[in-house]
Structures are given as structure tokens and as C-alpha cells.
Amino acid sequence: xxxxxxxxxxxxxxxxxxxxxxxxxxxxxxxxxxxxxxxxxxxxxxxxxxxxxxxxxxxxxxxxxxxxxxxxxxxxxxxxxxxxxxxxxxxxxxxxxxxxxxxxxxxxxxxxxxxxxxxxxxxxxxxxxxxxxxxxxxxxxxxxxxxxxxxxxxxxxxxxxxxxxxxxxxxxxxxxxxxxxxxxxxxxxxxxxxxxxxxxxxxxxxxxxxxxxxxxxxxxxxxxxxxxxxxxxxxxxxxxxxxxxxxxxxxxxxxxxxxxxxxxxxxxxxxxxxxxxxxxxxxxxxxxxxxxxxxxxxxxxxxxxxxxxxxxxxxxxxxxxxxxxxxxxxxxxxxxxxxxxxxxxxxxxxxxx
Amino acid sequence: xxxxxxxxxxxxxxxxxxxxxxxxxxxxxxxxxxxxxxxxxxxxxxxxxxxxxxxxxxxxxxxxxxxxxxxxxxxxxxxxxxxxxxxxxxxxxxxxxxxxxxxxxxxxxxxxxxxxxxxxxxxxxxxxxxxxxxxxxxxxxxxxxxxxxxxxxxxxxxxxxxxxxxxxxxxxxxxxxxxxxxxxxxxxxxxxxxxxxx
Numbered sequence: 374x375x376x377x378x379x380x381x382x383x384x385x386x387x388x389x390x391x392x393x394x395x396x397x398x399x400x401x402x403x404x405x406x407x408x409x410x411x412x413x414x415x416x417x418x419x420x421x422x423x424x425x426x427x428x429x430x431x432x433x434x435x436x437x438x439x440x441x442x443x444x445x446x447x448x449x450x451x452x453x454x455x456x457x458x459x460x461x462x463x464x465x466x467x468x469x470x471x472x473x474x475x476x477x478x479x480x481x482x483x484x485x486x487x488x489x490x491x492x493x494x495x496x497x498x499x500x501x502x503x504x505x506x507x508x509x510x511x512x513x514x515x516x517x518x519x520x521x522x523x524x525x526x527x528x529x530x531x532x533x534x535x536x537x538x539x540x541x542x543x544x545x546x547x548x549x550x551x552x553x554x555x556x557x558x559x560x561x562x563x564x565x566x567x568x569x570x571x572x573x574x575x576x577x578x579x580x581x582x583x584x585x586x587x588x589x590x591x592x593x594x595x596x597x598x599x600x601x602x603x604x605x606x607x608x609x610x611x612x613x614x615x616x617x618x619x620x621x622x623x624x625x626x627x628x629x630x631x632x633x634x635x636x637x638x639x640x641x642x643x644x645x646x647x648x649x650x651x652x653x654x655x656x657x658x659x660x661x662x663x664x665x666x667x668x669x670x671x672x673x674x675x676x677x678x679x680x681x682x683x684x685x686x687x688x689x690x691x692x693x694x695x696x697x698x699x700x701x702x703x704x705x706x707x708x709x710x711x712x713x714x715x716x717x718x719x720x721x722x723x724x725x726x
Numbered sequence: 727x728x729x730x731x732x733x734x735x736x737x738x739x740x741x742x743x744x745x746x747x748x749x750x751x752x753x754x755x756x757x758x759x760x761x762x763x764x765x766x767x768x769x770x771x772x773x774x775x776x777x778x779x780x781x782x783x784x785x786x787x788x789x790x791x792x793x794x795x796x797x798x799x800x801x802x803x804x805x806x807x808x809x810x811x812x813x814x815x816x817x818x819x820x821x822x823x824x825x826x827x828x829x830x831x832x833x834x835x836x837x838x839x840x841x842x843x844x845x846x847x848x849x850x851x852x853x854x855x856x857x858x859x860x861x862x863x864x865x866x867x868x869x870x871x872x873x874x875x876x877x878x879x880x881x882x883x884x885x886x887x888x889x890x891x892x893x894x895x896x897x898x899x900x901x902x903x904x905x906x907x908x909x910x911x912x913x914x915x916x917x918x919x920x921x922x923x924x
Binding site: 444556 | 743765775794822824838909
């Protein structure tokens with residue numbers, strides 16, 4: 374009986390508290406909150422009124438943004454729900470790039486063919502200095518050049534394979550052989566990039582001082598390098614303006630390719646997916662342009678001009694050739710050694726009696 | 727033949743991640759790769775929604791377009807599959823995919839990546855259906871057994887729908903009509919260039 378009375382008393386107390394609290398809450402509600410809208414849910418909130426919608430999210434995206442949220446994986450790229458930039462990437466890679474690459478490479482080949490058949494090979498013009506040799510590139514310079522050059526050729530071919538392989542090579546050798554080849558081409562591209570980058574660095578170090586624009590360059594460019602009109606040879610120091618353009622294309626293009634390449638060699642280390650897409654855009658465009666420039670460089674250094682190849686071959690060029698193309702440099706070299714061993718030596722520099 | 731699609735009803739998804747786990751288990755997916763993932767938008771805010779996302783098996787798939795070795799193919803059910811024998815792991819499909827579906831087993835070694843892996847719509851790869859070789863490379867081929875993708879089949883709230891595009895669109899439309907709201911068929915416009923009119 375005693376416990377029963379106790380229970381009733383507890384219940385009454387609880388009821389009283391509930392009434393007071395309830396009234397208080399009711400007052401607070403009427404004070405702050407208007408009645409729920411007609412037709413709304415009893416709780417007064419529409420569960421979907423603020424729901425995110427894809428259209429709004431896509432519409433609100435600014436360039437470079439993507440739709441991302443939160444995700445339970447320890448992987449930030451998994452939190453990206455949609456990246457519409459993939460469409461732009463596809464448009465570039467399948468739409469623009471084959472045209473840019475095709476026009477650059479084929480355009481250069483056609484231009485060189487036209488030049489070769491109209492102007493012909495630029496001949497060595499003999500003089501009384503013919504047969505005398507002067508050193509143009511030392512062993513380290515030649516090593517640097519050929520290391521970079523061999524890497525570049527492999528990089529260029531494997532790079533072009535990414536764009537044109539499936540269009541040109543795959544129909545010829547079939548998908549299995551082509552995939553095998555492309556796999557090795559990819560490894561070659563990834564691993565030979567390192568000696569290439571080292572080579573570009575060496576080239577910049579050893580040749581930058583001779584590639585600063587100087588007083589001969591404007592005249593050289595005005596004369597078209599003497600390519601178009603035979604006979605007239607504009608003056609040049611160690612490198613003429615054309616060679617300087619090659620140097621700066623390799624230096625700046627090589628740096629651009631190296632930076633964008635490293636971004637892609639280490640996925641997600643330096644850039645997110647959109648950054649890597651941009652790295653690809655720059656890498657591909659600079660790559661095909663540099664390939665076109667290098668085709669011209671290879672042409673003029675071998676087939677296009679007699680006597681030019683020796684500079685990178687044996688390292689020694691004919692003095693007649695050197696004086697014709699790099700008069701200022703020859704004079705400078707001879708002045709440098711005037712007190713010592715004469716360049717060339719031999720009959721041309723023997724004192725006349 | 728059916729045109730297979732995925733549809734995630736974000737108003738039903740409770741972010742339990744069971745689709746992710748079921749997929750990993752069914753196909754023995756390697757470490758670090760999740761063929762399906764659940765992304766929560768506006769997390770902790772009013773209007774929060776979770777969407778289960780994987781390869782959407784796009785119409786005119788961008789991954790297939792950019793592949794330098796053409797390793798992708800589309801089945802009669804419009805499922806986008808690829809050959810791991812041809813794949814060279816260049817990563818281009820990942821750049822092009824709007825949904826981040828392609829993933830690679832390796833991260834180091836100058837981005838060698840290894841062979842790409844992605845959702846197969848539980849339809850395996852080019853190897854013989856339900857063969858050992860197919861299982862090792864691509865996981866189980868449920869479609870060949872007459873079953874739908876496991877992620878959708880076992881979804882506890884039936885938020886994730888898989889099957890013929892017209893049928894799942896009809897189911898979703900009925901739901902939206904009945905309950906009076908729907909946040910849309912996520913990814914459909916991007917993947918299929920059409921959406922479910924609500």
C-alpha cells in the first residue's frame with residue numbers, strides 16, 4: 374500500500390512537470406515559429422525542399438570546378454562525384470590534338486621538301502682555308518647533344534604513337550602487337566624522360582652563354598639566314614639567330630615538357646585530375662611543336678647543309694665552312710689562341726716569307 | 727537487347743556503403759581500388775544527399791574515345807568493357823571519365839599504373855564467360871548467369887537500380903510520382919545525354 378501511494382505521487386509529480394514544460398514549449402513555439410504551411414508535413418519541414426539537385430550543381434560550376442562531396446575512403450579523388458572537364462579533355466585529345474600534331478609535323482616535312490627541291494643542298498663553298506679543321510664542339514658538348522637527341526627521338530616517336538598509333542599503326546599490325554609495342558613505348562617514354570631532362574639541363578648550362586641575343590642576330594634574321602638567296606652570308610658569332618631559336622625552343626620547350634611530364638609521372642602528387650589534364654594539354658602541344666622544330670633542325674644539320682654535320686659528328690668543322698657561317702666566332706677563337714697554338718695551324722697560318 | 731544502365735535514387739540512399747563492400751567482395755577487387763563509391767553532397771547540412779557512383783557505361787563513352795590502344799568495347803547490352811591484355815595503363819581514360827571510374831593498381835614507378843580496373847556491370851571481360859581467367863582479371867560475370875549487378879541487387883533501400891534503362895527509369899518515375907519528390911537521375915545527362923523527366 375505504501376509503495377502504491379508512492380507511485381501515484383510520483384506519477385502526479387511527473388504529470389505536473391510535463392504540463393508546465395509542455396505549456397512553456399507551446400508558448401515558445403507560438404512566440405517564434407509560425408504555423409507549418411498548409412499541406413506541409415506535420416513537423417513543418419519538407420524533406421526535399423533543400424535537397425541538392427544535379428542540375429543546380431552542374432549549373433553552378435565555374436570553370437575548373439567539379440562536383441565533389443565527402444566520402445569514407447582515404448582517397449581525396451574518390452570524393453569527386455563528377456568532373457565535366459573530362460568532356461573537354463576528350464574534345465582536345467580526339468578533336469584538336471590530331472589536327473595540331475598532323476599539321477605541325479606534316480607541314481614541316483612539306484615545307485622542308487619544298488625547300489630542298491627548290492633551293493637544294495647548301496653546298497660547302499671552298500676557299501684557301503678548306504681542309505683545315507677547327508674544333509666546334511668538345512666531347513662533353515657532343516655527348517650532351519647526342520644523349521638528348523637519342524632520347525628525344527624515342528620520346529617523340531612514342532609520344533606521337535599516343536596520338537596517331539591507333540589510327541596509322543594499329544590497322545597495319547593488329548591490336549595485340551600494337552598494344553605490346555605501345556606498352557614498351559610507354560615505358561620508354563617514362564624512363565627515357567630522365568636522361569632527356571638531364572640533357573636539357575646540361576645544354577642550358579653549356580650553351581646559354583653563346584645564345585644570348587647579340588648585335589648580329591637582327592641582320593641575320595633580316596637576311597633570312599642566307600638560306601633563300603645564295604651567296605650572301607650574314608655574319609654570326611658562335612651561334613647564329615636560327616641556331617639560337619633552336620636552342621631556346623629546346624631550353625624553354627624542354628623545361629615545359631619536363632615540368633608537365635613530371636606532373637604526369639607522379640600522378641596526384643603535384644596536381645589533381647584537372648591539373649593533370651592541363652599538364653597533358655601543354656605537354657602534347659609543346660611536344661608536337663618541338664617535334665616539328667627538331668625535324669627542321671635534323672634536316673639542316675644533315676641533309677640540308679654540307680659540312681654542318683661534322684660539328685656534332687667529329688666535333689671539328691672545316692675552317693672554310695666556319696668562316697663562311699660563323700666569321701665572328703672564328704675570329705674570336707683565333708684571337709683567343711693567337712699567343713699560343715694557332716687553330717688550324719698548317720699552311721694557312723704559316724708566316725709568309 | 728536491353729540497354730543496361732545504373733540509376734541511383736539519392737532520396738533513398740542511406741550511405742551504408744554496402745554496394746561498395748559487396749562489389750569488392752564479389753569481384754575480389756585489389757587493394758586501393760573501389761569500383762563503386764558513395765559520395766555525400768552537402769554533408770551535415772540541410773538537403774544532404776548521398777549518391778552511389780561507379781562506371782555509368784556511357785553512350786559514346788569518353789574512355790573508349792581517348793584510349794590510345796582502343797582496348798574498350800561495348801557489349802550488346804551497351805555495357806562498356808575493356809581488355810586488360812591490351813591496356814597499357816596510360817591513364818587517359820581516367821582523365822576523360824566524368825565519373826572517375828577508371829582506377830589503377832599501382833601508384834609508384836613513374837606512373838606505370840598497371841592495368842586499368844573499373845566496374846564491369848558484373849559482366850566480366852573479353853575472356854570466355856565465367857572462366858577462371860575472366861574472374862582473375864575482371865571478377866565474376868553475373869550477367870552471363872542471368873543476374874543483375876550485385877551492388878544494385880543487394881541495395882537495402884533499393885536506392886541503386888540496375889537493369890534496362892527504360893524499365894529502371896519507369897520505376898524511378900513511379901516512385902517520384904508517388905512520394906512527390908525526387909532529386910533526379912544522377913549522372914544520366916552526362917552519361918546518356920538524356921534524363922528522366924520528372
